[in-house]
Amino acid sequence: MPKKKKQPKNKPPAFQFFVKDWTASPTRQMMSLAAQGAYINLLAIAWDSDPIATIPNQPDKLWKLATAMPDEWGLIKDEVLENFEPFDEDSTRLVNKRLRRQWLELKEFSEMASDRGKKGAAGRWPKNTQEPEWAEEDDQTPEKDQTEEEVAIDEDAV
Numbered sequence: 001m002p003k004k005k006k007q008p009k010n011k012p013p014a015f016q017f018f019v020k021d022w023t024a025s026p027t028r029q030m031m032s033l034a035a036q037g038a039y040i041n042l043l044a045i046a047w048d049s050d051p052i053a054t055i056p057n058q059p060d061k062l063w064k065l066a067t068a069m070p071d072e073w074g075l076i077k078d079e080v081l082e083n084f085e086p087f088d089e090d091s092t093r094l095v096n097k098r099l100r101r102q103w104l105e106l107k108e109f110s111e112m113a114s115d116r117g118k119k120g121a122a123g124r125w126p127k128n129t130q131e132p133e134w135a136e137e138d139d140q141t142p143e144k145d146q147t148e149e150e151v152a153i154d155e156d157a158v
Contacts, residue, residue: 015047015102027083035076038066039083046096053100054093055084 022028028036045065046055055065063073066080084094 011052012106015043015099031079032076034068034072035079038068038073038076039080041066042080042084043096043099046099047103049093051087051089051093051095052103054087054090054095057086057092057094 028039031039042055042062042065046053049055055062059077062077062081063070066073068076081094084096087093087095
């Protein structure tokens, strides 16, 4: 059975694709159609990797991840890989700096929103408050050891 990859906690399933940036990019405009396809495939693989926005720095794997044929990869790899740099945190990985920056901004925003939500919830529902007395009186939950007959008798008393 294949080993499952460990995924980062709360990893978003998608990255933002800015159409105007893609179509206006001089780097992308100079790429062949095959290189553009390989590049977007590697961006998708990078987003789904751990660490996010990285791909393995292994030439024998990159052409497969890019879904290119070996001879085709030989022609396009330079124009595709110029968009990736060695990853400072792990020398066995390449990183797309823009995609990594997008991930870090999204992570920071998500953490900030979570903190704000926790603060708001704490203001509305303080943790150290006791249940009001009336909450216990209305409790109709049968005791663990009560039989159906005893529950029926209790219901008649109400």
